[in-house]
Amino acid sequence: SxxxxxxxxxxxxxxxxxxxxxxxxxxxxxxxxxxxxSGWKQTTPLWLVSPPTRHQLHRVRELMNYLTANFKTRYEAVLG
Known part of the structure; x- marks a missing residue:
């Protein structure tokens, strides 16, 4: 694992x-x-799970916004 x-x-x-x-x-x-x-590729979606908006901490919402906006670019940068 x-x-x-x-x-x-x-x-x-x-x-x-x-x-x-x-x-x-x-x-x-x-x-x-x-x-x-090499011709076979599989993508794995990234899921963010959190409490409903009314119970959500501001910092959790900010983290979710950051990940949504930047994860793909940052991940591709790690791959070079």
Whole structure:
């Protein structure tokens, strides 16, 4: 259940793993890991769950607004 450990195991030749690109992109670029099924991609939506607006703290609303506006860009920047 740990993506980093699974990625290390796959890079060591211990098997095949289905992992998020945040774990694998650097290793693939360095040639330490081989991508299989390169034409197949799956996206995972990000869900924010909170109490109804009337019970919501201002800081929670601000965090939700920030994540909604910036998560995709920041995530893509991490991938390089």
């Amino acid at each position: 740990n993506g980093r450990v699974m990625c290390q195991a796959a890079a060591a030749g211990l098997g095949v793993a289905r992992l998020a690109d945040v774990y694998t992109d650097a290793l693939i670029k360095r040639g330490e890991l081989t991508e299989m099924l």
